[in-house]
Amino acid sequence: MGKKRKANKKHKSGAFATLFSKLEAIRELYRALTGVTLPASAEITIATLANVLYMGIMNDLAFFVNGRLVVLVEHQSTVNENMPLRLLFYAVQVYNNITDSKSHYRKKAIKIPAPVFIVLYNGKEEYPDHKELLLSDLYEDVADLLPWETALPALELKVQVYNINNGRNPEIMARSKLLREYSIFIGKIREFEQKLPLKEAIDAAVKYCMENDVLEEFLETHGKEVKNMLMTEFNQIEAMAVSREEGIAIGEERGIAIGEERGIAIGAAIGEERGRAEGIAKAAENAARKALAKGLPLEVISEITGLDIETINGFCEVDTAT
Numbered sequence: 001m002g003k004k005r006k007a008n009k010k011h012k013s014g015a016f017a018t019l020f021s022k023l024e025a026i027r028e029l030y031r032a033l034t035g036v037t038l039p040a041s042a043e044i045t046i047a048t049l050a051n052v053l054y055m056g057i058m059n060d061l062a063f064f065v066n067g068r069l070v071v072l073v074e075h076q077s078t079v080n081e082n083m084p085l086r087l088l089f090y091a092v093q094v095y096n097n098i099t100d101s102k103s104h105y106r107k108k109a110i111k112i113p114a115p116v117f118i119v120l121y122n123g124k125e126e127y128p129d130h131k132e133l134l135l136s137d138l139y140e141d142v143a144d145l146l147p148w149e150t151a152l153p154a155l156e157l158k159v160q161v162y163n164i165n166n167g168r169n170p171e172i173m174a175r176s177k178l179l180r181e182y183s184i185f186i187g188k189i190r191e192f193e194q195k196l197p198l199k200e201a202i203d204a205a206v207k208y209c210m211e212n213d214v215l216e217e218f219l220e221t222h223g224k225e226v227k228n229m230l231m232t233e234f235n236q237i238e239a240m241a242v243s244r245e246e247g248i249a250i251g252e253e254r255g256i257a258i259g260e261e262r263g264i265a266i267g268a269a270i271g272e273e274r275g276r277a278e279g280i281a282k283a284a285e286n287a288a289r290k291a292l293a294k295g296l297p298l299e300v301i302s303e304i305t306g307l308d309i310e311t312i313n314g315f316c317e318v319d320t321a322t
Contacts, residue, residue: 015229016075016120016182017048017060019218025178026063030071032176033118033162042066049093059090070094070113077123077233084135084157087117091157119161122186129169133159181214189230202230232300288312 020029023044031037038044043066049059061073072090074083095112103110121127136153146152162169164179166187173180188208192201206223209215219226284305291301298309305312 014060014075014233015226018222018226018229019178019182019215020061020073021046026061028176028178029073030065032172032179033073035175038065047094047097049090062090062094064113068113069116071116071118073118073120076119076121079121079123079125079127080119081133082138083119083159083161084117084133085138087159088135088157091115091117117157117159119159120164121161122164122183124190127161127163129163131161133161178215178218181209184214185209189234198234199227199231202227202234232296285315289315292316 020026023046026044026046027038027042043064045064045067047062047064047070049062059072060075062070064070070091072087072094074087076083080086094115099110099112119133135155135157139153142152162172164172164183166183168183173183185205188205189201192204192208195201196204206219206227210219284307288301288305288307288311291304292312292315298312301307301312302309
């Protein structure tokens with residue numbers, strides 16, 4: 001296909017991606033998700049993307065199997081119905097990395113690896129054991145614009161989403177000790193988080209796992225690194241949730257108030273739009289202040305809220321003066 005595949009050594013991983021960064025771990029994960037045990041002769045090539053960003057988060061895991069199959073795996077702690085679109089962007093980048101642009105114009109068809117798209121979900125929101133997401137579900141309705149509706153969708157992408165919270169999908173978990181123990185580990189953090197601050201909850205979960213032979217070797221090797229990763233990941237999730245909820249609530253309240261003052265439909269529409277903008281800005285400020293209070297680095301707060309570091313520093317000065 002032209003370009004030589006190279007393992008990505010610059011990719012900054014989260015806890016999940018770090019756990020499944022070794023070839024044997026990838027083989028185990030593949031067996032868990034597909035039910036297929038790869039022979040020792042099967043060639044696994046890691047192709048995780050280093051520079052593809054979506055909402056500030058990098059691609060978690062991508063690998064080739066015998067050069068004929070490419071598997072893209074994403075780990076999610078929040079429900080995201082837009083994963084087909086996100087993974088479409090990743091797939092385009094993968095194929096761009098392994099093909100020579102000149103080959104696109106040749107008369108003879110070139111062969112490319114068949115793709116598999118998988119999302120592993122372990123968030124707090126209720127979610128089924130398995131769900132299939134389709135790119136076509138995101139399309140606008142164009143039935144009235146085309147005479148050949150039967151030819152649609154012209155572009156499809158299927159994502160298999162599996163719930164990997166502790167106790168879910170027992171058949172998958174039974175095929176992978178690492179995945180099962182990772183599920184227990186995250187479950188223990190959530191359990192301890194009900195009674196302890198996040199940092200202490202993570203410490204308590206690590207201690208529990210070390211004492212009960214759960215990811216013991218992994219935590220011995222990467223313990224401090226994993227704690228820092230999880231602190232950042234959990235705080236990002238919390239901050240994004242706060243920003244979203246506060247932005248919607250404040251925006252709607254302000255928008256309705258302005259609309260009522262003007263007393264006409266167009267006034268309500270304009271008011272709500274402006275109100276939402278003000279609400280989003282206020283929510284970003286509130287999220288930044290909460291993150292500052294928790295001691296998060298300015299760079300992380302800036303990435304989460306979209307605010308520049310100078311603005312965030314201004315909040316510090318105001319709070320100190322107060």
